[in-house]
Amino acid sequence: MTGLKKSCNTCDNKKIAEKYISNLSPYENRPPIEIDLLALTRYVKANNIKLEDMTEEELIKFKTVK
């Protein structure tokens, strides 16, 4: 066999990185999420709930752009 041997894991990861960069360019701003994360995470902890269990109505309370 000739040439460099690369693990498939490494090759796959390079593809993942390229896909990520094409979706979220490091040269451009990301769309704002418009949610107060400090207030939201405090609310989740204070109420002993999980973020994924929050309803749309609850999440709207933390919107920073109405």
Next chain:
Amino acid sequence: MPQDVEIYALVLKGTVDVQGLIALKNDTDANAVYIHWACTAPHNNIWEHNKQKYIGVGGHLLAIAVQKSIEWEHAGVLHADAMDEKLLKHYIEKFNAWSMPISNRPFHFVVEEESAHKLREVYTYDWSEEEL
């Protein structure tokens, strides 16, 4: 690079040997720091290059993000987009990150203040204002 993104380097003490870089945005809209991107030096990147000279670079980079979050009055809270599901799970297990998918960003996550402060206690470093 967006103008409101600042880049910080993790170096070995007393050297300019960069072990990792992190690009941070004071995301006032989200009341948190946003990690625009972060990367380890190739010799520390086991994920992409299958080798790692130093471990813990990722944790130290996150600790820098926590520090800036505190300075920018977001109490240590940060958010970011993981590269893929596997890395997202790693952040959840290692740093107690919370998965918070948003439209077109399935691997978006947030680290709340208590976990952020623990992270800062574990991954200590000396701060320098020196510019590379």
